[in-house]
Amino acid sequence: MPGDPVELARELVRIESPTGEEGAVGEFLARHLEAKGYDVQRQQVTPGRFNVFATTEPPVVVLSTHMDTVPPSLPVREDDTYLYGRGSADAKGIIAAQVAAAERLAAHGERRVALLFVVGEELTADGARAAATLEPKGRYLINGEPTDNRMARGHKGMLRLELRARGRAAHSAYPEEGESAIEPVLDALERVRRLPLPDDPELGGCTLNIGTIAGGTRPNVIPDACRAELLFRTVGANGELLAAVRTAAGERVEVVVAHDAPPVRLRVLPGFEPTLVRFGTDVPWLEAWGERFLMGPGSITVAHTDHERVAKRELEEAVELYQQAALALLNEAGPAYPHGALRSD
Numbered sequence: 612m613p614g615d616p617v618e619l620a621r622e623l624v625r626i627e628s629p630t631g632e633e634g635a636v637g638e639f640l641a642r643h644l645e646a647k648g649y650d651v652q653r654q655q656v657t658p659g660r661f662n663v664f665a666t667t668e669p670p671v672v673v674l675s676t677h678m679d680t681v682p683p684s685l686p687v688r689e690d691d692t693y694l695y696g697r698g699s700a701d702a703k704g705i706i707a708a709q710v711a712a713a714e715r716l717a718a719h720g721e722r723r724v725a726l727l728f729v730v731g732e733e734l735t736a737d738g739a740r741a742a743a744t745l746e747p748k749g750r751y752l753i754n755g756e757p758t759d760n761r762m763a764r765g766h767k768g769m770l771r772l773e774l775r776a777r778g779r780a781a782h783s784a785y786p787e788e789g790e791s792a793i794e795p796v797l798d799a800l801e802r803v804r805r806l807p808l809p810d811d812p813e814l815g816g817c818t819l820n821i822g823t824i825a826g827g828t829r830p831n832v833i834p835d836a837c838r839a840e841l842l843f844r845t846v847g848a849n850g851e852l853l854a855a856v857r858t859a860a861g862e863r864v865e866v867v868v869a870h871d872a873p874p875v876r877l878r879v880l881p882g883f884e885p886t887l888v889r890f891g892t893d894v895p896w897l898e899a900w901g902e903r904f905l906m907g908p909g910s911i912t913v914a915h916t917d918h919e920r921v922a923k924r925e926l927e928e929a930v931e932l933y934q935q936a937a938l939a940l941l942n943e944a945g946p947a948y949p950h951g952a953l954r955s956d
Contacts, residue, residue, distance in 0.1 A: 613714035616926045617694060619643075620707035624687045624696035630679040633730040634659045637678055640706070640728055641665075647714065649726070656730050656741045663728045667717065669747045670725035671944050672937045673900055674709040676702040676755035676907065677732030677739075677893060681915050693920040700909030702732075704921040705755035705929070708908055712933035724937050725749060727900075732893050735870060739893035742900075751940045752900035753933065754892060757909035757921075760928055761886035762936075766905065767814055768845035768874035769891040770852060773838055773867040774799055774860055776826075780835040789833030793826045795863040796837040800824075802859040803841070811846035813887065814874055818844045844889055846874055872896070877905055880939050883932070906932065 628636040640663050641651045649665035656662060663678070685697040694704065706728060713724045727745070729738030756763075776796045781789025800821060808817040819841060826837030843852060849871055857866045872895045879885040883906070890911055894903050908929035909921040 613711055613718055616704075616707040616711040616930055617923050619710060620694055620699065620704045620921070620926060621687055621689070623703035623706060624694070624698050627684045628678055628680055628698065629682045629684070630731055630733045631660065633678045634661070637661050637663050637728070637730070640678070644710070644726065652745065654741060654745055656738050660730045662730060662738050662742050662745070663726070664742070664745050665726040666747065667722040667725075669723070670749035671723045671751065672940050673725045673727050673749045673752045674713060674755065674933060674937070675727035675729065675752055675893075675897065675900075676705045676709065677730070678703075678706070678728050679730055679733050679738075681733050685917065685919060689923075692924075693922055694926075695918070695920040697919060700757045700919050700921045701911070701914035702755055702757070702907065704909055704926050705757070705907040708926050708929035709755055709933055711930045712937065715930065716934055716937060721938070721941065723749075723941060727752070729893060736872070736893055736896045739896035742897070748900050750901045750944055751904065752897055752902070753904045753906060753936055754894050754897060755907035756888070756890070756892050756905060757911045757914055758886055758888055758905060758907050759910055760884075760908050760925060760932055761906065762879045762883040763877055763905035764879055764885050764887050765814060765874065765876035766888045766890060766892060766894070767817075768849060768895070769870060769872045770843040770845050770849045770868070771870040772841045772843075772853075772856060773869055774841065775865045775867060776837045776863055778833065778835045778837070781833040783831045783833055786833055789835070791833055792837040793834045795861065796824070796826065796839050799860040799864040800839060802861070803856055806855050806859055808843075809847050809852070811874075813876075814846040815887075815889070817846050817852070818889075840869070844891070849873065875903075877903060880904070880936055882939075883936070904936065906936065
């Protein structure tokens, strides 16, 4: 009998899985799916953490999302309306909805829907990149992120940079004996903040967040090192923006690319409510899996917060929407695939 998505989401949220420590939740999911009769591949990405890929027959449609969360952990709690806890919205509730959708489809004889759960989405997308070598792939992939159960027309890209500078330590009473590493980074940040950022008529404007600044050891020591982390939400090719940042940074500041993902534009299936999201996803790195779609329960506005939650009703709605989308795509694939076309109503 197909499982309850709220119950599975509750179990998943109980397992801490910050990026880099996804091993326990991956093993739980792998065993859960094996018990349901899936052929499960554990694809090691780095020691102790792996992607989970579950199939029954060669897939046409793959439902996918990520297992990692941001810190800190939040305990599970719930009321009649919501399930609370880290990952409830981003993206363990989504995992539960996708598993339930695949189970319900299988219970009606449709077993060409696979499940792919990856590590590392919140930082480096190393799980999605590694998944490109998995087989067998389908023709379509529906990626899950919190989109309020609407299907995304696209999302912005991401350019995460580090500005680094080295100086020479000295006693602060004799600044001429040293060279500050903080001052050139501050100057570079001011110039970067003045850069004109591009706009896109559909995706909107490129935005910048200066996320961290670290440098120095004590107020009475000239600082010999400084580092700042920047994140741009991009709307076009990132090369021109990166070149502009390097020029603005100046000779004393090194610009290091930590993560570079392009914006994406996606198709919305008939009958699904469209949306456009600003956040980044694994979608750019899942190109090998065929045409990609983006949809999931929950709101991004509560993800990564101390009150992260997902509505239980929304999880059940997501199960139905994932089934509808999978059936529509199986029908679109047509009789070239093993079971022929299916109705999606």
